[in-house]
Amino acid sequence: MKLPYNPSDKNSVIEYAKKLKGKSLRQVCDLNILEHSYSGKGNFGQVLEKFYFGYEPNSIAEADFAQIGMELKSSPLKQLKNSEYRSKERLVLNIINYINVVNQNFENSDFIKKNASILLIFYLHQPDFDILDYLIKLVDEWSFPSTDLEIIKKDWETITKKIADGKAHELSEGDTFYLGACTKGANALSVRKQPFSKIPAKQRAYSFKQGYVNHIIASIANDPSEIYGKLITSVTVAKKQTIEEIVIEKFNPYYGKTIEEILAITGVEINTTAKSFYANLTKAILGIELDKEVEEFEKAEIIVKTVRLKENNLPKEDISFPNFKYEEIVKEEWDESNFKDILEHKFLFVFFQFENDKLVLRKVKFWNMPYSDILEAEKVWVKTKEIVTKGKIVKEVVGGTRYTNFPNKSFNSVSHVRPHALNASDTYNLPTKDKLTKAKEYTKHCFWLNNTYVRDEIYLK
DNA sequence: GCATGATCATGC
DNA sequence: GCATGATCATGC
Numbered sequence: 056m057k058l059p060y061n062p063s064d065k066n067s068v069i070e071y072a073k074k075l076k077g078k079s080l081r082q083v084c085d086l087n088i089l090e091h092s093y094s095g096k097g098n099f100g101q102v103l104e105k106f107y108f109g110y111e112p113n114s115i116a117e118a119d120f121a122q123i124g125m126e127l128k129s130s131p132l133k134q135l136k137n138s139e140y141r142s143k144e145r146l147v148l149n150i151i152n153y154i155n156v157v158n159q160n161f162e163n164s165d166f167i168k169k170n171a172s173i174l175l176i177f178y179l180h181q182p183d184f185d186i187l188d189y190l191i192k193l194v195d196e197w198s199f200p201s202t203d204l205e206i207i208k209k210d211w212e213t214i215t216k217k218i219a220d221g222k223a224h225e226l227s228e229g230d231t232f233y234l235g236a237c238t239k240g241a242n243a244l245s246v247r248k249q250p251f252s253k254i255p256a257k258q259r260a261y262s263f264k265q266g267y268v269n270h271i272i273a274s275i276a277n278d279p280s281e282i283y284g285k286l287i288t289s290v291t292v293a294k295k296q297t298i299e300e301i302v303i304e305k306f307n308p309y310y311g312k313t314i315e316e317i318l319a320i321t322g323v324e325i326n327t328t329a330k331s332f333y334a335n336l337t338k339a340i341l342g343i344e345l346d347k348e349v350e351e352f353e354k355a356e357i358i359v360k361t362v363r364l365k366e367n368n369l370p371k372e373d374i375s376f377p378n379f380k381y382e383e384i385v386k387e388e389w390d391e392s393n394f395k396d397i398l399e400h401k402f403l404f405v406f407f408q409f410e411n412d413k414l415v416l417r418k419v420k421f422w423n424m425p426y427s428d429i430l431e432a433e434k435v436w437v438k439t440k441e442i443v444t445k446g447k448i449v450k451e452v453v454g455g456t457r458y459t460n461f462p463n464k465s466f467n468s469v470s471h472v473r474p475h476a477l478n479a480s481d482t483y484n485l486p487t488k489d490k491l492t493k494a495k496e497y498t499k500h501c502f503w504l505n506n507t508y509v510r511d512e513i514y515l516k
Numbered sequence: 517g518c519a520t521g522a523t524c525a526t527g528c
Numbered sequence: 529g530c531a532t533g534a535t536c537a538t539g540c
Contacts, residue, residue: 329526333533361533369518372534456521456538464519471520477530478523498522 058109063122065196072174073194075107081187083107099178099186100129116149116165118172125172125196130268131180132192140192140276142268143180145237148261153249157219161208166261172198177272195275203233205293206351210234211261221251222426226259228399229423232298232355237262238390266356283350284343298351299421302403305341306419313413333361337405357421358400362509364408364417370506370514371409378475378483378499384436385444385486394436394502398424406514422513431469435462435502439472446487448497457492461500469508475501 060071075083080099084106101112104119104127118126131143149169161167177193199207210231217226228235239245239260246255263271286301287293296304309317314336318325323339325332335345337359343349352359363371376397389395406417424432442448442460450458457479461472476482476499484496 331527331533363534375533377531458521473519474521474523475532476523479521481523481530 060108062120065123065125068120068123068125069174069196071108072176075176075191076194077190077192079188079190080107081185084187099131099189100127102186103127103129103176116169118169120174123172124168125174126169127174127176129176129178131189132177132272133180140177140179140272142177142265142272144268145235145265146263146268146271147237147239148263150239150258150260151214151218151236153218153223153247153256156215157250159215161211164211166211170261172196175271175275177275193272193275197271197275200274201290202287202293203354205290206232206287206298207234209297214261218249219251221249223249223252223256223259224254225426226256227423227426227429228262228264229401232351232357232401233264233267235262235264236260264354264356267354270350270354283353284338284341284347286341286343286349286351298355302341302421303419306405306416309340309416310418311415313410313415314407315413317416333405334359337361352403356400357403358397359403359405361405361407362514363414364406364510364514366409368408368510368514370509373471373473373506374504374509375475376502376504378501379439380483381443381497382484382486384440387440389433389436392436394432395429398429398432404509404513417514420513425512428469428508428512431467432502435467435470435472438462438466439502443485444487446485446490448485448489449491449494452492464505464507468505470502470504472500473503474498 061067080102084102104110104112108127110119115121118124120127126148128146128148130146132140133143134140149165152165155165159165173196175193175195175197176191178189178191180189210233213231214226214234214236217223217230226236228237230236236259238257240258245258247258249256286298286305292301309320312320314327317336317340318327321339323335323345325335325339325345329335338345338347338349341349351357360374362374365371376394379393384392387393400423402422404420404422406419407414408417409415439461448459448461450460452458459472462470464471479498482496482498485494488495489497
């Protein structure tokens with residue numbers, strides 16, 4: 056069959072691809088073929104490959120357009136209330152071959168062979184729409200900006216080293232900055248062999264983190280990115296230092312200084328009572344303008360947590376996460392749960408400590424939760440889900456105070472569940488009526504990291 | 517002094 | 529109106 060483009064000419068492929076803009080698959084593909092073969096089901100990318108570009112979907116190691124070394128990737132967008140586009144999810148790339156990758160360098164890796172040049176096709180995902188009716192919004196060829204490539208190379212090496220250390224089963228997205236190792240497979244049983252351990256490891260693929268995809272989208276859409284400040288100003292810097300090293304180097308001169316002293320040295324004026332105070336102080340130290348976001352943190356989806364330690368090193372408060380909805384948690388599985396997703400992020404902890412009633416900067420630390428502790432957090436999540444499912448939240452009511460069966464600090468060393476609401480009547484609906492109180496809704500709760508865990512496993516380590 | 521339940525303050 | 533970071537109140 057003659058193709059409507061020349062597969063050995065990059066411009067021809069890109070030009071043909073760009074005709075997709077503003078169209079849906081139904082508009083550009085042969086409807087008869089579609090209805091016979093797909094009847095609205097299947098995956099957007101597969102339909103696109105087969106019925107628009109005219110080749111059979113494959114899972115070969117080389118790029119889809121082999122002659123020009125270009126890989127085709129389609130991915131969904133979501134639209135914000137202000138009508139801007141954001142990535143709906145991470146962008147999943149090739150599967151990690153644990154056996155082969157340990158014998159490769161980044162430059163000659165399967166990853167680079169497959170993804171050095173990507174033809175990106177972003178479509179607007181709309182709930183309840185047939186995939187054939189999603190509108191294609193953005194089409195362009197994309198390759199790594201040179202500074203990003205240095206970060207991604209280090210990420211690739213981090214992933215490879217963990218496999219070489221026999222720890223493929225302990226891989227986590229939080230291990231890396233832009234390039235993640237995300238799980239890929241029908242279910243938790245999708246495992247494969249790893250070279251230096253007998254433990255089967257979950258099947259994983261390289262992926263760009265959602266935050267990173269958002270920046271790709273902005274660059275393709277030609278959004279002027281005036282809203283970002285960069286830590287890494289050149290390829291030279293990126294080759295020499297990791298994001299981690301750059302951040303620690305910037306914080307280092309302020310260790311042992313009080314907040315007042317830091318403000319005086321940086322000369323930045325920040326409203327000390329504002330909620331955004333610590334976020335702004337962090338930006339001041341990093342040399343980022345206060346009205347801008349730290350580009351590298353957004354791309355890597357780094358969660359910044361400020362902790363105030365008491366003089367005995369114990370954090371003054373536990374660390375909260377977003378509230379969970381009772382009706383949602385009962386439908387989730389741990390592997391796809393919100394809580395696990397959060398815990399697999401990379402964190403930047405900024406530690407202050409009270410010293411004679413003044414707060415002094417102690418240290419900053421990049422951290423992501425070790426595999427063994429994720430398994431502990433899973434127990435807390437499982438128990439929480441069980442309690443909500445059975446409608447056994449309230450244990451007893453004493454006076455006006457309701458005591459719950461939620462996992463507390465003595466249940467688990469990593470995490471516990473506690474209220475996080477405006478007041479007791481700030482509630483979410485329950486999927487099952489509470490057995491004891493007959494209530495149909497309950498005060499909002501969230502998962503917390505225990506302050507003792509933060510002290511022992513993050514601050515002191 | 518800590519654990520647990522409850523609530524506050526701010527900004528979008 | 530709500531999410532989020534922060535803090536308070538009470539009982540042991």
